[in-house]
Amino acid sequence: MSTTTRTAAADLTLDTSAVADLIDGRWGEYRREVRDVLLDDRLRRTEGLDVDAHRARVLEQARQLVEIGVVNRAFPERLGGGQDPGGNLAGFEELVVADPSLQIKCGVQWGLFGAAILHLGTDSHHDRFLPGAMSLDVPGCFAMTETGHGSDVAAIGTTATYDPATQEFEIHTPFRGAWKDYIGNAADHGTAAVVFAQLITGGVNHGVHAFYVPIREAQADGTAGPFLTGVTGEDDGIKGGLNGVDNGRLAFDHVRVPRENLLNRYGDVAADGTYSSPIESPGRRFFTMLGTLVQGRVSLGGSAVVVAKMALATAIRYGNERRQFAGADSDTETVLLDYQQHQRRLLPLLARVYAAQFMHNQLGQRFHEVFSGDHDNDGDREDLETLAAASKPLSTWLAMDTIQTSREACGGAGYLAENKFVTWHQDMDVYTTFEGDNHVLLQLVGKRLLTDYGREMATMDVGGAVRWVADRAVDMTLHRTPLRRAAQSIQDWGSRARSAGELRDADVQRELLEDRVESMVEEIALALRAAKDAPQDVAHALFNSHQHDLIEAARAHGELLQWEAFTEAVESVADPDTRKVLTWLRDLFGLVTIEKNLSWYLINGRISAQRARTVTSYINRLLPRLRAHALGLVEAFGYTDKHIGAVIGTGVEAQRQREAQDHLRRRRAAGDEPVSEKDLKKKSTA
Amino acid sequence: MSTTTRTAAADLTLDTSAVADLIDGRWGEYRREVRDVLLDDRLRRTEGLDVDAHRARVLEQARQLVEIGVVNRAFPERLGGGQDPGGNLAGFEELVVADPSLQIKCGVQWGLFGAAILHLGTDSHHDRFLPGAMSLDVPGCFAMTETGHGSDVAAIGTTATYDPATQEFEIHTPFRGAWKDYIGNAADHGTAAVVFAQLITGGVNHGVHAFYVPIREAQADGTAGPFLTGVTGEDDGIKGGLNGVDNGRLAFDHVRVPRENLLNRYGDVAADGTYSSPIESPGRRFFTMLGTLVQGRVSLGGSAVVVAKMALATAIRYGNERRQFAGADSDTETVLLDYQQHQRRLLPLLARVYAAQFMHNQLGQRFHEVFSGDHDNDGDREDLETLAAASKPLSTWLAMDTIQTSREACGGAGYLAENKFVTWHQDMDVYTTFEGDNHVLLQLVGKRLLTDYGREMATMDVGGAVRWVADRAVDMTLHRTPLRRAAQSIQDWGSRARSAGELRDADVQRELLEDRVESMVEEIALALRAAKDAPQDVAHALFNSHQHDLIEAARAHGELLQWEAFTEAVESVADPDTRKVLTWLRDLFGLVTIEKNLSWYLINGRISAQRARTVTSYINRLLPRLRAHALGLVEAFGYTDKHIGAVIGTGVEAQRQREAQDHLRRRRAAGDEPVSEKDLKKKSTA
Structure with missing residues (x-):
């Protein structure tokens, strides 16, 4: 079955130039102009x-x-x-x-x-x-x-x-x-x-x-x-x-x-x-x-994504050429990118880089609207600042992860300065703490989420409040008690495929991601109510005891925004093949995000144990499909080996392998290839 | 309550020199001699x-x-x-x-x-x-x-x-x-x-x-x-x-x-x-x-731990001095290490570094036994190689995480070469891929686990096999079906404190960590049975589809060995206060390891949702207790600021703060401190 799926995946044609336009966004032409300069x-x-x-x-x-x-x-x-x-x-x-x-x-x-x-x-x-x-x-x-x-x-x-x-x-x-x-x-x-x-x-x-x-x-x-x-x-x-x-x-x-x-x-x-x-x-x-x-924060997150794109393009191009260890056919070594673990290391990063890019495009648009004066009131500025504070930490840490994983995925070659990863890591490192320390920024976002939650509560009319309490009661029943779990257990007792089908549903992904942010913020807000009338030191200690949760809620909020931006971008694609591949990539982003927080979903009764298993198995099914398009997906970034300048991204490895194969072929043809002791022993025992 | 706990924690006296002996191990005296040279x-x-x-x-x-x-x-x-x-x-x-x-x-x-x-x-x-x-x-x-x-x-x-x-x-x-x-x-x-x-x-x-x-x-x-x-x-x-x-x-x-x-x-x-x-x-x-x-692998893992210790000592010393943002008392800024998030970033790393060190000490001992000829048969060598292959990836990645987190925790100061983190990161980077790529090594460990599992199966007599199947059936009932979950739900419905008490129990931690390794290996082994008689390409594809799981099982095995080495070390400590603090640190290691894989425990019915919540809440209780001993725990590493050479580890920040406070005190005393507009406005509205 997996073979069929893979062939089907490879049969799709990715319109890389359409994807490139999507990635480069509103100022794409200018971006390319500068890139070429x-x-x-x-x-x-x-x-x-x-x-x-x-x-x-x-x-x-x-x-x-x-x-x-x-x-x-x-x-x-x-x-x-x-x-x-x-x-x-x-x-x-x-x-x-x-x-x-x-x-x-x-x-x-x-x-x-x-x-x-x-x-x-x-x-x-x-x-x-x-x-x-x-x-x-x-x-x-x-x-x-x-x-x-x-x-x-x-x-x-x-x-x-x-x-x-x-x-x-x-x-x-x-x-x-x-x-x-x-x-x-x-x-x-x-x-x-x-x-x-x-x-x-x-x-x-x-x-x-x-x-x-x-x-x-x-x-x-x-x-x-x-x-x-x-x-x-x-x-x-x-x-x-x-x-x-x-x-x-x-x-x-x-x-x-x-x-x-x-x-x-x-x-x-x-x-x-x-x-x-x-x-x-x-x-x-x-x-x-x-x-x-704010433009510093906005643009540094954007540049971090640029570097992440160049790193990933290099590692994927190399991983698509480099062979190591004999494979199924013992004469040919396996291409790195055909190993499941190599896919697991690189392809979720590819999905995350796309997600970060699409969110960043929306942020750039918002920035332009505020600073061109098109949409520039206090609320617009506040929203822009919150968006930037959510985006910059996620993008800069993603760049660090991407560069480091890419460097390790290229082994010793990845450590040579000529292949760029190491100097990128050195340079981008400080992006995580300058123009606002990432943790401080996420805490800002968290506080904004709490404020919004408070406002929502404060401005509700009485009817609204009652309805809200009623909704919450339902939620509590559904989410927090064994009833919900029991219901899910029955519902999920079907085939694993059906459950996976559900997680593939964009609305299900959205609901899971949204629900987590809202529930986390709500839980923190409720816990902090006690701080309102407490002495300052007690209030401070109470807030501090939820600092980690608040920062995690802010991160979850940022990831939700990335997912939404990704989904919006996918929905704008007309070509069905391209749309399908990008949907897989969006699914991969949604699912690795859910997988990372799977224990939260399980503890809070949002996903049954049975369905939770399908998260990972669906990720494992997406990997080979996306592997078939990995080269196209990084080509769409628009960075050629000349822009990037990494020697291993230029096809030298494939060239060396052709040379090695030619050598072995010539020796075999000439009949002077030595027999291996191993083969001799096998024959003598056979 | 948290205040009481903290005071109690701070009242304990850590015998840093006893801890130092434990850390430096059998060749401690020589280590210190070389360090001083x-x-x-x-x-x-x-x-x-x-x-x-x-x-x-x-x-x-x-x-x-x-x-x-x-x-x-x-x-x-x-x-x-x-x-x-x-x-x-x-x-x-x-x-x-x-x-x-x-x-x-x-x-x-x-x-x-x-x-x-x-x-x-x-x-x-x-x-x-x-x-x-x-x-x-x-x-x-x-x-x-x-x-x-x-x-x-x-x-x-x-x-x-x-x-x-x-x-x-x-x-x-x-x-x-x-x-x-x-x-x-x-x-x-x-x-x-x-x-x-x-x-x-x-x-x-x-x-x-x-x-x-x-x-x-x-x-x-x-x-x-x-x-x-x-x-x-x-x-x-x-x-x-x-x-x-x-x-x-x-x-x-x-x-x-x-x-x-x-x-x-x-x-x-x-x-x-x-x-x-x-x-x-x-x-x-x-x-x-x-x-x-093998000595390359053994010693590089050990050196990675040395660098991790120096990085952490620096970040914790600085985090214990550096203040940022006004705290409960609005006149005094809060020390970084008093922030929950800062503790969350650094203290689990401290626990992991201790765990890695103790496992490494056992590995060094084993290495010496083999190469001195004391215990040197094929099995000893094979065990040593597997241990080294498990330890080196964990230690070298831990060093990278520790250095990077420490550098970010020190902000812009962490980025200056004079504070060492950045050059450590640059140098240690390649330790993750040389002398055996970390992923390749973990795969070796995974294959060894599979082989051992196969041997165990193969050597069982018929009675044994029957017993094994019977045990498994019980396991299946307990772990894989809602029955177990229902039973646990009732059992866990008590106070959160009782559940936390259970997770604090070393035997419970050991069982959870062991169970995960064994179950993962078993699951992979069962899935791979089909490969035995399959054509080579099918067998290869089947193995590949479990590569990620196998590597995760190997990682889990390594973490279990670290936990066991940590526990053994703690048990050798006589002084009750020191033993208590180290037990907390070991608990933190066990719990962050369990927390990282919490979804596995939930999906496989090993931990109920109710008990799972207590993992994080118990971690949150351990953090302030260990924070009270953080300085002592890094002092025990035995690296003075002279060994390390990082400027921010020498007390310069505390000196600068004293200067700033003296300045403000002088101005206040002289009566020429300006009033803040904010305070004026508050007074006028009051």
Whole structure:
């Protein structure tokens, strides 16, 4: 039976170009354009450069990108930009194809430094500071993180105290932990910085605001000179990767900047020191300001998916050529990708990468709508931030898993720098903790889920509340007691095939994934009710005792969004063969997600033991079907071996095997092939 | 209640020095001696060296180790060695403390090149070749792996054809895929190699044998000169890590060596070309030869645990100091390790590292017994190889997980080279695929489990068989049908505390872990029965369709062995407090292992849904108890901040925080601390 299925699977024709369009999304054409621009040798990574040489090369490459014109698409048209936030992001994400260091160098310059001026500043700042940022005449830092405070930005120690006498802010680093740290462009190239500091005027701390602060002399030749008076710094030294970016530390000793260097879109100080803001609540003001900088999170998740695609394409291409250990026909060794375990290692990652990509496409779309002003109210921004906070952890961890599994699946060859995996891993590693630590982001998502749950409860009218309680009672009966289990046992006592058929049903998958998120959030919300009127330490301990569950709920929410995005994408496919293959891949994603949490479904009575067995057996049936299309599914990513640059992805292994086979054939033909002792012994005993 | 428990936990006194003795095991004193030798600056890794400089430095360091006298402990006393295989291994494992490149350089020279001469050669080889290997006057290669064949050594393409006319072997590389690859000492330093090749004499291929082959001229100053005639090579170039080892490729064009260069312990060729061997079966001969080289697998798993210990010690020390986000008392930020999620990330790894260590200690003991000749029959060797094949994958993957989680748990600081995680990850990465790909090794273990199961079945007398079937029938009733579940539901309907009490019971944990291995193996064995009389392709497909399950069964077997070793170690502890803390840690290991496979236990009716919930809740109760002893538990590893060398492990973070607090205290005392806008607003609305 499995043979029939496989032949049937192989008979389907995957329309890789249609799939490619789906993957590359709304800005697909531009993505491909940028990808091809990056085939230029001058823009590509050179292995083995020391830190200084790598930094210098990346700066030079960034300057070339300015000339080519692919980095200023987000900025205002009146200043020579493209005013196209979504397109800009898509192009930016592709820059990892050349070298993640180049991407992050560009991210620091235009996605952080430039974007902070754009979003936190007003017209005069745009006029004064954007041209230098856009042209890279002024390499700039985004000086937010401090040694003592990473994810908790609100608690940074740097101060900006207003002095009405001189109409200046005094930027100051009061202690060692308040040094700005891990700041790109800080070690070598930056001549200015957007510095985040506690704004103090008239003895009141109005919270974190951003200031434009020159930090180094700009030399005549465009390079950075020594630090300006009062500014000091340190080099962060060698890092796990991204060594083409000059990260460093900055400290300010009573450094003065004019009042007008406060980027004042969300908070201003008048000449006499009076503070004003369009946003009354300091908390909301802070989150609004940070929210304008969401593009980092959005785009880093997207780039992580790009790298995951390149890694997987390489491992699958190699796994489709590489042979090891004699197979059924003892003369021919088995292709790695024909081993069940190899399929188990790589194909679920393929499904997860597709899912992450489709969710990311929706996120990019949402980002564009908000930042182009098409859909830009508070709710839109809040939704975008939550989506980004859910997507970035999942995508960046997925990239790490994918790169590492791909590297191991290619054995010793995977460990050579020429095959790319190892440097990708080194570079992408920090994506999991910068621009918001992944766990902190998931906790944000979890809190949002709890808030929404609370709102839903709060806004229900009485009739609604009664209905809700009634529904819940039914749920309790069905899910939490043996009754439901007994009912399922009978229902599932049929053939395994029928149960599998049910799990293949998209609505069943959706219900299982949705149900888990909702039930987890509900359970946590109910458990936390006690915190409402408790003393702070008790409330804190109670929340802490559910932190792990809350983060798991957020992860489940993210996976549900990925599944929904995948399903929506599949539903847009017209070609029946292509749709079928993508449906299998979506099923694989749904089922490995359910399998991972199978004990939850069993404990909570959502799946019977009998049906649970079919999850794994259906996965095992999907693997060989998808294996038949694995090459096509990675071809659709649109990264040729030239984009990727990994030697083992170029067919060298197949070539070596042909050579080995030719050699054996020639010897056999010549009759001088030695007999094996083993065969002789077999014959003598036969 | 949780507060009481925690206070109680903190009140226990952990005897860290007793725990340290338990961890360091039989050769503890020597381990500590080597660890301290490695505090010498000349032996420690320097970050940022380029490949050439790193290689040269590591060679120089290896020479220093010869002088210090810590690398030849395994060799015969008559040649100046220590004839202490177990002690040698323990010391070798500690070398990663200096630099994993140095360890692998030494592993290549003494653990592979030297060990092959020792174990595959006979007295005359020892006399001729060991002195040069031991003194490092002859840096040597272990030329086994080929570009085309890694884990499948039996299929290598290099030939050694005997020519009776000259009484020489002709070593030859017949095609590109047969080049020796990833060979340490091949790129730069090696002047000789033990080359593995198919031994052909009189037209018969007797399978893989090892030959001593000079490859480069030895210069007068002790350095390697150009390749000898017929030998060519390539540099493997930059790798993901271990760049202090000069890996490269070697090829042989009809290179001739004297007949006496065959390392002939397990197979010899007489002057006239007649082949002879003490082992009749070519298959068993091959595995016996490879089996003598098991020390690589044993020791690499052990070194992986060493690195995991250093990574975890660093992350836990930092997590115990670093604060982030205001806690219950809004003036003080919460220490990372007090967050439930942070405990969830690090403490199960701590339990797993202890478990891996204790299993590894037993493995080292077993290794010593076999190679000292104390317990050295075929069965002993087979057991040792299976143990090593189970331990190495678990330990090396655990090291990767531990390093990566530790690095992420330390945020941006974790990404700086000065804090070690990133280079550890880079270096340890290849441990998962060299000396036997982890998945291939686990499959070996799985096959051994199947063989043992088959033997057990085969040797049962009729009475036994009947009893076995009867037992099975009972099992089926209890485990596979709703009856058992119904019974359990009633039994478990009591308080959650009672169920947790049961899972805390060591016998219950053991039974659950054992039962899973046995049942999985049994299920696979029954499914594979059909393969016995099937055509080869059908049998192959059937086996392949259970490959993933078999590998999972092998993993479960390894985890059971770890749990048993942990339990045995705990039982040897006399001090009641220490024993209690270690019992909690062992429970945590048992429970996270059960939790990971909870769906299996539920599907197969071993644990009721009700009891399954208590697995996670008991883990959540163990975490704060163990958190109270986390520092002591990593102190017992015996790696001070000087051994480890990570800046964030030295208390700098606590120092920075004291400084910040002093600053705030001074300002408050001086009365010039600004009021926060938030507090002002709260007051005005109050």
